[in-house]
Amino acid sequence: MGKKKNGKKSQVPFRLNVLFFLIFLLFSGLILQLGVVQILYGADAQEEINKTTNQKVSVPVPRGKMYDRNGNVVADTQPLYSITYTPMDKTPSQQHHLELAKELAKLIDMNEEDTENIPVRDQKDYWILNNEGAKKERLTEEELKYTDEEKAADAPTPYEILLDKIDPEEDLNYGKKELEIIAIKRKMDSAYAFTPHVIKNKNVTQEEYARVAEHQQDLQGINVSTDWKRSYPYEGHFRDFLGSVTEDGLPRDSLDYFLARNYSRNARVGDSGLEKKYEALLKGQKKTIQYETDRNGNIVDENVINKGQQGKNLQLTVDMELQQRMDEILKEHITKARNKFPYANRFLDEAMAVAMNPQTGEILGMSGQTWNDDSGEFRNTGINTVTSPVAPGSAVKGATLLAGYDYGVVSAGETILDQPIDLAGTPLKASYSNLGYVNDIEALKRSSNVYMFHIGMRIAGDPSYQKGEKLSYQPGRFQVFRNYYAQFGLGVKTGIDLPSETETAGLLSDNYRAGNMLDLAIGQYDTYSALQLAQYVSTIANDGYRLQPRLVNDVRKPVTNKENKNQLGPIIQSNDSNVLNRITMEERYIERVQKGFYQVFNNPRGTADGYFADAEGYTAAGKTGTAQVNYYEPLRDENGDTYDYKPHELENLTLVGYAPYEDPEIAFAVLVPNTGSVSTGYTQYQANKEIGRDILDAYFQLKEERGLNGNADEEEENEENEE
8 A cells, every 4th residue: 555655646637737838829929929929020110109190270460550641540450469270170079168268268368258148058058067976867767768769760869868958957056167178168069179269368467478388298289379359539520430450259130151261260350341341451461370289189289381461451431530620520410410409300210321522432430329218329331322312302413413414304594484293193282382483503502402493303204294283204214314323323222342232322213204314303202322322423523434432541561560560551452533434424514503503502592592692712512412211110118119200301411512513523422211201390400411511621731730741751761661
C-alpha cells in the first residue's frame, strides 16, 4: 500500500504550464497584430486621430453711413461689444446648449428684454432637461409607450404629454439667473451651424467682455468680438424715410431673396426706407474667418482669409436743417388751426409738405406731422407724403389749362363767362362766386372753377355748352384727360428712390360719368400725394421738364482714418438728374401758366396775394387749392367699439409753389386734410398758405445764413478727398 501512494503523480504543474503557454501564444499574437497595425496602418490611424475640419465663418462689418447734403451724419454706425455663439456642429444637443448656457450665465448678465417674455414652452423644456427622471415620475407606462400606430395617427408623443403635465405655477418658479440661462439657451438653439449668432450685444460691459474672453477656450463656440448698432442723430426728423434695420436676422417675408444672395440667416438687413432701398451698398463685404476644428468640434486654429469691407456711405439730397424747420412749421400751424377754430377743426390732425429742387429733382425736405389726442403729442408721419393721397382741389388747374391748350379746346387769352354750369342730370356747378368774364391767366389767378369746367366739357366732346341740356360726352376722353395729368406726375409713380411708393400713389376712380370729368378738371375727383403735387409744380417751374425725384445724390467710399471718420469720402457713384419726360406742347403755353401762378401769389386779386407779395429776398409763384370732402366720424359705444359713422362736410387745403420765380431753385407742395368747411359761415385759418410761406422763408434764411458761397468750404474738402 505504501508503494502505491508514493507513486501517484500530481497534474497541477502540467496544467499550469499549458495555461501559461496558451496565454503566451495569445500575447504573442496580440503583439504581432499591434506590430502589423503600427507598421502597415500606423500612419493612417494617426492621421484619423489628428483629423481636423476647416469651416469658413462670415462676420458682419459696420454698415455704411448716411449724410445729408451738407455733410451732417443722419444715420450712423456705432461700435459695441458683442458676445456670440458659433455652433461647430450641425446638430448640437439640447443638453450641450444647456451646460454651455449655465457656464456663460456665470460670466454675463442678460438684459431684461431677453428675460421678461420667455415663452412658457421654453421654460418647460428647461424644466425637463433639469429633471431627468420626469418622464418616469409623471407618465404612466401606457403614456410612455408610443406605437407606430399612434405615430401614424399623429397622437401625442410622451414628450408632448409631459409638457402638458408641467404646471407653470408649481414648476416654473424660476429666479433671475435661471431665466438668464433659459434666455441664453434660446439664442443658442436658434443659431445655425458655422454662423455667428449674437447672444448679447447690448449693454455688454468691459468686465463681461474680459471675463468671457478669459474663459473663451473653455466655452466651445463662444466668442467675443466687436459688433455695431444703428443710430439716427436727428431722432424723429426724416426718420420714416431713413428706414430701419432688422435686429434678429433676415425678415421672413424676404428670406428666400436674401439667402439666394448669400446672406446668412442671422444677418441684419435694411427693412424699410433708404436702409432697404440701398441695402446692397450699405451692407458692405463681410469678414471671413476660417476655423480649424478637431473631431470633437474644438477649435484648434483660426485664420482671417478676408478682412471684409465696411459698407459704402450715402450722401442724401435732404437739408436736415430745413427738414427740422419744416417739421416744426407743420406742428405750429396744425396747433394754431385747431386752437383758433377748435370745433370746426376738431378733425384736423395732419399736415404734409414736400420741398424739392425743380431743376435737379433733389428732395430738400419731406415732412408729415400728425396730432394724437390720446397721447397729446405729435407723431412723425412723413411717409404719408408718398403713400397717402388726397383730393387737392384747384392746385391742379395749371395742368388742366395746359391740357386744354394742347388739345386745342382753349386758346391763349380766351375769355369765358364765369357763371354757374347747369347741365341736365348734374348738380349745379359753379365757382366760389360769379367772377364774370375771365381769361386763362385770370382763371388761374382768381381760381375759376367754371373756366376749368368748360375745358373739361370740351375735352369730353361737347364744344358748346347749352344751359339745361345734357352733356355730349365720349367716355374715352376721361383717359385722355388723365394722360395729360400723368405727364406732370399726377396719378402715376414719381420714381422716387424709396421702396414704399405704390404703383399709382394717387387713387384713381373708374366711374367715368360726365359730371365726374368736370370734377376731375378742378381736382375734386382723383387723389394725389404731396410728392406727386411737388413733382407737378416742379414740372411747370422747370419749363415742362418732369424730373425724377431722388433722396440720394452720391455713393461715397468710407473714410478709414479714425480722426476723420465722420467726413465724406471720395465719390464712387453719382445719381444724376433724370428727366422722365417733357411736356409736349408749345413753350408759350407753359409761360402763360407760369404767369398765372405768379399773379396768384403777387397780384392784389390773387388767391394767395396776402401771404407772398411782401416776401423779402425772393419772389414766389404757385397755386392754391380747396377740395370739398366727406369725412366719416366713427361713433363708438361705451366699450369703444364702432357701431356707425356720422358724415361731415370738410375741406382739404392745398398749396403748390416755387421760388425764385425767375430762376426756381425750390418747389413745394402742402396738404392740410380735413379742415372745417367755410360753408359753415366762418373764415378758415389758412394753414396751407401759412405753411408754404414759412417753408420758403426758412429756405432762403438758411441760404443767407450760410452765405452766398453756400457750403464752399465743404465742396473744396470733398474735391480734395476725391483727388
